[in-house]
Amino acid sequence: MPHHSDDHRGSRSRAVLLERFGGPENLSVQEVPEPHAGPGQIRVRVSAGGLNPMDWFMTSDDETAARFGLSAPCGFGTDYAGVVDEVGPDVTGYAVGDRVFGTALSRALADHLVIDADGNISTGVAHHTPHGLDDRTAATLSIAGSTAAAALDVVRVRAGDTVLVGGAGGGVGVFAVQLARIAGARVIGTGSESSADYLRSLGAEPVTYGGGLADRVREMGSVTAALDLHGADTVAVARELGVPDGRICTIAGVVEGVPAANGANAGPEALLDIAKRVAAGELRVPIAATFPVEEVRAAVEMQAARHVRGKVVVELAGSAQTD
Numbered sequence: 001m002p003h004h005s006d007d008h009r010g011s012r013s014r015a016v017l018l019e020r021f022g023g024p025e026n027l028s029v030q031e032v033p034e035p036h037a038g039p040g041q042i043r044v045r046v047s048a049g050g051l052n053p054m055d056w057f058m059t060s061d062d063e064t065a066a067r068f069g070l071s072a073p074c075g076f077g078t079d080y081a082g083v084v085d086e087v088g089p090d091v092t093g094y095a096v097g098d099r100v101f102g103t104a105l106s107r108a109l110a111d112h113l114v115i116d117a118d119g120n121i122s123t124g125v126a127h128h129t130p131h132g133l134d135d136r137t138a139a140t141l142s143i144a145g146s147t148a149a150a151a152l153d154v155v156r157v158r159a160g161d162t163v164l165v166g167g168a169g170g171g172v173g174v175f176a177v178q179l180a181r182i183a184g185a186r187v188i189g190t191g192s193e194s195s196a197d198y199l200r201s202l203g204a205e206p207v208t209y210g211g212g213l214a215d216r217v218r219e220m221g222s223v224t225a226a227l228d229l230h231g232a233d234t235v236a237v238a239r240e241l242g243v244p245d246g247r248i249c250t251i252a253g254v255v256e257g258v259p260a261a262n263g264a265n266a267g268p269e270a271l272l273d274i275a276k277r278v279a280a281g282e283l284r285v286p287i288a289a290t291f292p293v294e295e296v297r298a299a300v301e302m303q304a305a306r307h308v309r310g311k312v313v314v315e316l317a318g319s320a321q322t323d
Helices: 053-057 062-067 142-154 171-182 193-202 213-218 233-240 269-279 295-302
Strands: 012-018 029-034 041-050 077-089 099-103 112-116 125-128 162-164 186-191 203-207 225-228 247-249 288-290 310-314
Touching: 012 295, 029 295, 041 142, 053 269, 053 295, 077 142, 099 171, 125 269, 142 171, 142 269, 162 171, 162 233, 162 247, 171 186, 171 193, 171 269, 186 193, 193 203, 203 213, 225 233, 225 288, 233 247, 288 295
Parallel strands: 162 186, 162 225, 186 203, 225 247, 288 310
Antiparallel strands: 012 029, 041 077, 041 112, 041 310, 077 099, 099 125
């Protein structure tokens, strides 16, 4: 098996770096020493990275960054997709040329990523990209898809349920709405008036968020489960509608008595199932915008505004690949 596509030690590649924690104005694309795969590792030539709220949240200040084990200067972004271009010794299951997608905590936006072949979110995770799934879309799946799957598992969504999804049009909501519908549930999704058609396109029945939400939802029928994908407002509404705490889940807010979920709670089989469904056209991922890596600040500003319908992608290697 060829281990290296090249061996230009001392060559350089690009990475998005934060010299200090704070807003997107601190982001820059810099040349860094090109990394190489060691024992038990693979190297990925990254084509695209998908942005998530956690990317800018955990790098927003020194204290928050420290909670995630980050120190400045550091990289940025967690979701990626690309092609394996180096395989280190003692690695099985990967070969040069394999298309992969996955996570690399706060370092995904780089030309090259070194990933532990048997890793975790900190050391990097790589999954084989299903046939027919392009890199741009694959780069949006890991964090949001896993988080949605974990949240639905927490509330045990099943056929016949009516699920209230707060923040249904966001990055996680895109997956949560469609996965709940695939499970046979009815979905009521909160959003702005202008997002109604978009939510319908995902399979949700739209309802405008804001004051009086509980009354508007009550007019649509009873609710048996709820996901709050933005904060805690939907939790309060769900409780008012009689949903028990055990069938409510948050991903961003902390509410006593209400379970929370994140992508780490979902098994790899859940993410691979999502990827296969996307590749088969059973689940769609709206991409709101794609930016070249040189415009990463604008991409993060758009994503951080929290009004994006779908996902924001940063491209590093030209047109995202498919097979």
